[in-house]
Amino acid sequence: MLLSQEDLQAIWLTLKLASLVTVLLLIIATPIAWWLSQTHSPLKPFISAIVALPLVLPPTVLGFYLLLVMGPEGFIGQITNSLGLGLLPFTFAGLVFASLFYSLPFVVQPIQNAMLAMGKRPLEVAATLRASPIDQFFNVVLPLCKPGFISAAILGFAHTVGEFGVILMIGGNIPGETRVASVQIYDHVESLNYANAHALSLVLLVFSFIVLSAVYSLNRNIKPSIAGL
C-alpha cells in the first residue's frame, strides 16, 4: 500500500470539508437562488455578479485576499477576534468559510436555473389550491427542482474536493486540520516523491469517478436544461 497514514488523513479531511461545505452551501444558496429567480429588483444584476465573482479571481488571489481579510488587521479577523473565536487562517473553520465563497457560484447557479425553468405556473396553480408559501416550497419547488439541487450538490462537492489555491494560501499545511488531499499531492510533487503523488492522485480520481457515476446513474432522467449543466 503506497498510501501513508498522512495521505489517508488528508483524504478524510478533504471529504469532511467537501461534505460540510456542500450541506452549508445548499442551505445558503437556496434562498439566494430563489430570490434571483423571482426578483425584478434593480439590484439583481449586482447580486448575480457578486455571486459569480469567485469564478473570475484566480484561486491563489482569492486566497491571498481572504488571508488579509481574515487576519488580525482584516475586517473579518476583527469580527472573529472580538467574538472570541480567534482568527480563521490556519484552521479547519477557516477552510470551510473560504470554501463557501469559492464554491458559491457552482451551487447557486444550477438551483437558480432549475427554478427559472420551472416557471411561475406551478406556483400559481398551487396558490389557487391554497397552498401556503412554505407548503409551496417543500411540495412544489423542491420536487420540481430536484435535478437542479442534485447538480448543485455534485458541483459544490466536486469543486471543493479539487480546491487547492485558496487552501494553499490560508491553510498553513497543518496535518489533520488544513492539509487536504490536493495540498498533500502538491507536497509530494514538490519533494519529488512522485510515486506517492501518483498513488494519492489515483485514489482521489477513482473515488471521484465512482461517486459522480453513482449520482449520475441514479438520476439518469435529469433533463440537462433543468439540471443547469
Next chain:
Amino acid sequence: MHVLRLITFNLLLSLCLPLHSETVTLAVASNFKHTALQLKKSFEETHTHRIRLVSASSGKLYAQILQKAPFDIFLSADQHKPQRLQQQGLIADKRRFTYAIGQLVLFSADKELDVKHCLMQGCYKKLALANAQHAPYGVAAEQTLKNLTLKKSTNKRLIRAENINQSLQFILSKNVELGFIAASQLKQIKPLPAPDSKNIWQVAESLYPPILQDAVLLKTAETNPAALALWDFLQSSAAQGIIKAASYHIPSADTGQ
C-alpha cells in the same frame, strides 16, 4: 526597385539579429528571483546575449527539466535537486557549483518585538516557517528549533508555509507573530528594516546545516554560447558581489577565483 527591396530586407534582418547575440534561458528558484533579476541586468550590460528568466519553485523546475523543458541553466534553492539531475545524466560534465549560501533570519512585522527573546520564551501564538519537506530554509528552521531544544514546545504552534515567500506573507499580514525567512528577503520589505533592529534575529550559522544553493548547466546547453557566457559570469567576482549584496554568502573556496 529589386535592389532597394533587398537592402531593406537585409536591414530589417540585421535589426532582428544583433551581432553574435544568443538567448539563454535561466530557470531560477523563486526565492532567488529578485537577485537573478539584478544578475540579468549586470550580465546584459556587459554582454550582447540576452537572458530569458523563468522562475518557479525548485521542485517544479526540476519536474519540468525531467520533461525536457528548454532551460539552459538552473539555479536551484538546494543542492539535492541539482545532484539528482546530475545522477540522471542531464547535467553537462562537471558543471555544478554552489552559487550562494542562504542565511536564515527570524523576523516579525512588529518593530517593538524582540524576536529572539520571544522565541526563547514562547511569547507567540503562531510561528511560520517554510515546509521542511521540500524547502531548504524549512529544514534549517526546524534544525534551529531542535538545536535550541524548542522543538517540543513549538510544534503545535508552527505554521508550515509553502515556501519562504509565503512565510514572509504570513508575517507581513500579521497572521503569525514571527517567522523564519531568508536574510535576502529583508531587502524586499518596504520600508527597509534596519538590520540591527530587534525584530530581526540573524540565526547563528552553527544552529543549522548550511543552505547550499547549487547551479547547474544542462547538457542541452553545452553548445549555446550565451549559456556558456552566463555560466562563466555567474562565477565571476561581479556576480558574486551582487549575490553577497543580496545577503547570501559565497563558498569561501570559490572567492577570489
